[in-house]
Amino acid sequence: MIEPIKMNPCPFCEGPPCIDGYDQMTGEMLCDDHPHDEGSDQLYEAYVHCHDCGANGPRIDSLTLGIFEHRYDLSLMDVMRIAVERWNDRHNKARNCYDAGEKEGLNIWPRAEA
Template sequence: MTDQIKMAPCPFCEGPPCIIAYDFVTRDLVAIDRPQAEDFSEDYSAHVWCHDCGAQGPDIDTVGLSTFEQIFDLTVAEVMRIAVDRWNDRNAKARNCYDAGEAEGQNMFPRIAV
């Protein structure tokens, strides 16, 4: 059993977060306690989403984690945990890009041609 962590509210509407996991290939829903195949041949995806407005966090899957981050042999619960961690950490990652755009007037709609 993993330690509990609090999921942050939606950054757009402050709504309640929900988490879902599914089979990477069939897209069938899977339970958090689904046993992993002995050969770890099953792949899973998970994401957190806002129950109120539908905003969605990044889709985390075992294929991408193994290919790009060299994280292998994960259970459904572990993939869901990573999805929650990424949901909770998403707010400030690109703030420097926003601030740079602000300095150049690019955060306005419609943009004024320069």
């Protein structure tokens, strides 16, 4: 059994998150309980999106995870879990850059001439 993860609200509008999973080759939307055959080469893609404003989290796919992160033989549920984890973490990743820019007045538009 997979441990549940609470999805964070949208970082832009606080709207409710939704997750979709797909067969990466055909683009067909799949149910999260899609059976996984460990001997198959089926590739999956998943992403979380905001139901209200349509903001998307990063698209996570099993091919890229295999090439760059050496994670292989992932089920659709595995890929969806990673998509949720990245959705939940994405708004905090660059906060230190934003805060540094704030100190220098870089977060204002239009910026004053340097």
